[in-house]
Amino acid sequence: MTRMPLTTRRAALFGGGGLLLATLWPSASPRASTGMLVENATAPFAPNAYIRITPDNSITLILPNIEMGQGIYTSSVMLIAEELGVDLAQIEIEAAPPGSAEITGGSTSIMTEWKPLREAGAAARTVLVQAAASRWNVAPSSCTAASGVVSHTPSGRTFTFGELATEAAKLPLPKEPTLKAASDYSLIGKSQHRVDSAIKVNGTAVFGIDINVPGQKIGTVAASPVMGGTVRSLDRDAAMAVRGVVAVLVNEPRDAVCVVAEHYWAAHKGLQALRPVWSENDNAHVNTQTIYDQLHDGLKGPAIIPSPKGDADAVIAKSHSTYSAVYQQPMLAHATMEPINCTAHVRPDGCDVWVGTQVADRAQETAADVTGLPKEKITVHSQYIGGGFGRRLEHEYITQCVQFAKQTSYPLKIVWSREEDITRDRYRPAYVDEVTAGLDEKGHVTAMKHRIVGPAVVARWDPPELTKEGYDEDLSVATLITSYTYDVYRLEFARREAPGVITAWWRGVGGTRGLFVVENFIDELAVKAGIDPVAYRRELAKDNARAVAVLDRVAKDSDWSDPVPKGRARGVALQFAFGSYMATVAEIEMQTPETVIIHRVTAAVDCGQVVNPDQVVSQIEGGLIFGFSAALYNEITLENGRVQENNFNTWRVMRMNEAPRRIDVHLIASTEDPGGIGEVGTAAAAPALANAMASAQGHRYRTLPLLSSRNQEKEAAR
Amino acid sequence: MQTVRVNGQTHSVDVDPDTPLLWVLRDVLGLNGTKFGCGIAQCGVCTVHLDGHPVRACNLPVGMIGERSVTTIEGVDNADPIVHAVKKAWTNLDVVQCGYCQPGQVMAAIGLLKTVPNPTDEQIDSAMSGNMCRCGTYMRIRKAIHLAAGETA
Ligand code: FES
Ligand code: FES
Numbered sequence: 079m080t081r082m083p084l085t086t087r088r089a090a091l092f093g094g095g096g097l098l099l100a101t102l103w104p105s106a107s108p109r110a111s112t113g114m115l116v117e118n119a120t121a122p123f124a125p126n127a128y129i130r131i132t133p134d135n136s137i138t139l140i141l142p143n144i145e146m147g148q149g150i151y152t153s154s155v156m157l158i159a160e161e162l163g164v165d166l167a168q169i170e171i172e173a174a175p176p177g178s179a180e181i182t183g184g185s186t187s188i189m190t191e192w193k194p195l196r197e198a199g200a201a202a203r204t205v206l207v208q209a210a211a212s213r214w215n216v217a218p219s220s221c222t223a224a225s226g227v228v229s230h231t232p233s234g235r236t237f238t239f240g241e242l243a244t245e246a247a248k249l250p251l252p253k254e255p256t257l258k259a260a261s262d263y264s265l266i267g268k269s270q271h272r273v274d275s276a277i278k279v280n281g282t283a284v285f286g287i288d289i290n291v292p293g294q295k296i297g298t299v300a301a302s303p304v305m306g307g308t309v310r311s312l313d314r315d316a317a318m319a320v321r322g323v324v325a326v327l328v329n330e331p332r333d334a335v336c337v338v339a340e341h342y343w344a345a346h347k348g349l350q351a352l353r354p355v356w357s358e359n360d361n362a363h364v365n366t367q368t369i370y371d372q373l374h375d376g377l378k379g380p381a382i383i384p385s386p387k388g389d390a391d392a393v394i395a396k397s398h399s400t401y402s403a404v405y406q407q408p409m410l411a412h413a414t415m416e417p418i419n420c421t422a423h424v425r426p427d428g429c430d431v432w433v434g435t436q437v438a439d440r441a442q443e444t445a446a447d448v449t450g451l452p453k454e455k456i457t458v459h460s461q462y463i464g465g466g467f468g469r470r471l472e473h474e475y476i477t478q479c480v481q482f483a484k485q486t487s488y489p490l491k492i493v494w495s496r497e498e499d500i501t502r503d504r505y506r507p508a509y510v511d512e513v514t515a516g517l518d519e520k521g522h523v524t525a526m527k528h529r530i531v532g533p534a535v536v537a538r539w540d541p542p543e544l545t546k547e548g549y550d551e552d553l554s555v556a557t558l559i560t561s562y563t564y565d566v567y568r569l570e571f572a573r574r575e576a577p578g579v580i581t582a583w584w585r586g587v588g589g590t591r592g593l594f595v596v597e598n599f600i601d602e603l604a605v606k607a608g609i610d611p612v613a614y615r616r617e618l619a620k621d622n623a624r625a626v627a628v629l630d631r632v633a634k635d636s637d638w639s640d641p642v643p644k645g646r647a648r649g650v651a652l653q654f655a656f657g658s659y660m661a662t663v664a665e666i667e668m669q670t671p672e673t674v675i676i677h678r679v680t681a682a683v684d685c686g687q688v689v690n691p692d693q694v695v696s697q698i699e700g701g702l703i704f705g706f707s708a709a710l711y712n713e714i715t716l717e718n719g720r721v722q723e724n725n726f727n728t729w730r731v732m733r734m735n736e737a738p739r740r741i742d743v744h745l746i747a748s749t750e751d752p753g754g755i756g757e758v759g760t761a762a763a764a765p766a767l768a769n770a771m772a773s774a775q776g777h778r779y780r781t782l783p784l785l786s787s788r789n790q791e792k793e794a795a796r
Numbered sequence: 797m798q799t800v801r802v803n804g805q806t807h808s809v810d811v812d813p814d815t816p817l818l819w820v821l822r823d824v825l826g827l828n829g830t831k832f833g834c835g836i837a838q839c840g841v842c843t844v845h846l847d848g849h850p851v852r853a854c855n856l857p858v859g860m861i862g863e864r865s866v867t868t869i870e871g872v873d874n875a876d877p878i879v880h881a882v883k884k885a886w887t888n889l890d891v892v893q894c895g896y897c898q899p900g901q902v903m904a905a906i907g908l909l910k911t912v913p914n915p916t917d918e919q920i921d922s923a924m925s926g927n928m929c930r931c932g933t934y935m936r937i938r939k940a941i942h943l944a945a946g947e948t949a
Contacts, residue, residue, distance in 0.1 A: 149893070271890055272892065275887040277895075278895030279886045279892065281828075281829025281868075281902075282829065283895055285896060287828075296823055341815070342832070343823075415894065415896040415929070416831070416894070464895070465894045466894075495835060496834045496836075693890065699932060699936070703935075725834055726834045726836070726838035733928060734934040734937065737934040
């Protein structure tokens with residue numbers, strides 16, 4: 079991909095004239111803050127977002143990110159509209175075509191787009207104002223742009239953006255468009271309604287699973303229940319005998335079969351009748367315990383040590399006392415509400431794919447690979463996503479769909495059953511961690527050592543991102559990247575790839591993984607030292623003003639210093655992840671060791687400049703509940719290489735009656751660059767809850783899920 | 797041939813009688829507002845009304861519906877004060893995230909308010925607990941139902 083600096087290159091605009099402005103920014107670093115603007119209709123490069131203004135005054139934004147619930151459409155629109163001078167209601171939105179290198183994940187959207195989207199809006203506004211000013215023969219500084227109209231204030235004359243678009247397109251773009259001062263924002267920082275609310279309430283929003291292409295047929299699939307198995311036999315006749323079934327397909331690697339029918343139910347019945355038999359392999363010997371044993375084994379022996387600070391072993395050995403604890407976390411499924419699906423129409427001259435994906439580029443690439451067609455013959459139509467959580471950063475289901483669709487002349491929609499969705503997910507890996515602290519006579523940390531044993535997800539997902547030493551930087555969150563200052567610190571990573579499964583990103587990634595361990599451990603140290611857990615953290619974070627501020631705020635808002643209501647307990651967690659700070663207090667009640675009532679959750683968040691405050695709150699609420707659900711209930715287990723949980727009767731999801739009675743989120747006012755928000759709530763959930771439960775029950779919860787009997791057994795074994 | 801009355805219209809559909817209503821709606825009639833989530837009556841994203849009462853379409857065989865009439869999210873009567881109040885509350889409070897569960901949530905909420913015009917938190921929880929939301933929008937759903945109840949009271 080060629081990247082152009084800010085340029086004034088021209089090309090014929092689409093028929094009818096108008097202004098098309100594209101913005102792009104380097105995708106290599108998700109934290110890049112400088113964008114580049116180009117203007118071009120038939121761009122040979124890949125822009126990330128477009129502003130399109132046509133003479134009939136229709137204003138369209140083509141957005142780089144995929145809306146999967148996080149409200150990113152609304153906040154992206156706000157950023158552009160703020161500088162462009164249009165009302166949200168005047169704007170139409172389209173999803174960006176593939177070629178836009180943006181990946182929607184890792185809470186990076188707002189961080190990446192904060193500057194480029196505003197610059198795009200400002201650049202377009204500048205040329206529109208200039209076009210008006212030269213028509214009126216007045217100074218551009220005497221004109222203003224608002225609500226899609228340029229006005230000459232002294233004379234009261236106006237032009238709509240549409241009337242100016244064709245002329246504006248001929249003007250050079252400003253090299254560094256002037257951005258509004260924060261004090262002049264009229265949209266940013268003020269809660270705006272989501273732009274996708276109405277269609278999601280009235281049922282007209284089209285998700286991938288809702289695609290209805292003329293002539294399409296519907297298939298449902300079964301992949302080998304043991305990873306790496308291939309199909310040995312199947313009862314094709316029985317499946318074809320089911321009314322409505324039109325085809326039985328086996329894909330090219332022969333690791334999945336598909337029954338195609340006029341409607342899903344017929345396909346489903348056909349698949350049951352098909353009874354495929356699969357070859358077995360070594361993966362069929364993998365059990366959950368195999369994976370945990372391998373992880374515990376990694377607590378000893380060699381490890382990678384990224385950025386050590388001081389000599390942790392020496393300081394710990396000399397310390398007044400030492401303390402150490404081992405934590406275990408399970409594999410997790412994503413179980414997005416919308417089951418995995420994909421629609422593809424493969425023709426000799428091209429291929430269309432309709433899908434909800436966080437990685438449209440990879441979708442295009444894989445379809446090109448499978449069909450042998452050149453990439454430019456593949457069109458990916460991105461759809462609304464019924465929940466991402468990291469699942470749709472994978473594209474193997476798109477590969478699989480195209481493998482089947484290339485065998486059919488008609489468009490083929492593949493819908494996975496929920497059972498297929500959970501048992502053939504790519505899982506958040508299991509991890510075992512051991513943390514050891516040297517302590518002074520008051521119980522304060524002199525040195526800390528933290529060993530992580532588990533896979534390096536990035537090694538498969540984006541191999542160049544694995545460091546030369548074999549380290550996955552995602553593991554730095556909550557360990558090396560933290561609110562706390564340790565004088566002496568050593569992180570160790572012993573890589574153990576899980577057999578029998580493929581591991582993947584999961585909401586909150588390294589933050590969710592790391593914070594459960596670290597915030598649990600810090601809490602334990604506080605309790606041991608007889609120091610209030612908020613005060614203990616405050617001391618450790620004292621060099622970090624933003625961290626201290628969220629901690630103080632949450633202590634105040636949660637009534638931390640007041641006695642806990644009778645029968646209840648509180649737990650706190652502090653975090654710095656995805657560029658945002660958050661402190662969380664959970665107040666719970668446990669009438670029995672198996673029941674947890676979450677009465678109240680209080681959070682204070684500093685995520686820098688907030689674009690759409692109410693949606694930040696919404697993401698925190700939802701992120702917390704998503705995290706509580708997994709923390710309390712969820713664990714993927716394997717028996718003979720086969721995943722045992724398969725639908726919502728065995729994969730428990732928090733329901734409304736189990737959700738917190740109350741969640742209060744306070745946003746700290748800040749002008750720092752925006753941090754991510756989609757994942758911070760999830761990362762906070764497990765540690766805040768585990769610490770509250772420890773306080774309620776008088777023993778630590780070092781294993782997830784929290785309701786796992788292992789937390790009780792370990793206690794009994796003491 | 798199975799006959800089913802959906803949103804005031806009678807349809808004859810060429811499927812086996814054991815076919816769940818969900819797939820008749822989605823794949824035969826093209827009414828995709830009703831979603832698929834589990835197929836085993838666990839998640840509620842397929843909630844529709846059968847003679848005005850919320851039911852799960854994924855485990856309701858079309859052959860068992862008989863004369864009863866089905867209403868889907870596409871067919872709710874926007875002139876009905878409860879329907880209007882629920883939809884308005886949902887957008888005013890920006891309840892939705894990914895949105896996939898929301899047609900089912902809205903159908904369940906309308907059904908609740910039809911029988912319990914001013915529900916308590918406990919009544920809301922028990923009526924709505926069959927409707928999962930993976931994005932965790934429960935806090936706002938509770939609020940939106942109270943808001944809608946207040947509007948129609
Ligand atoms: S799809 Fe019907 S309840 Fe889940
Ligand atoms: S809004 Fe996403 S599942 Fe409810």
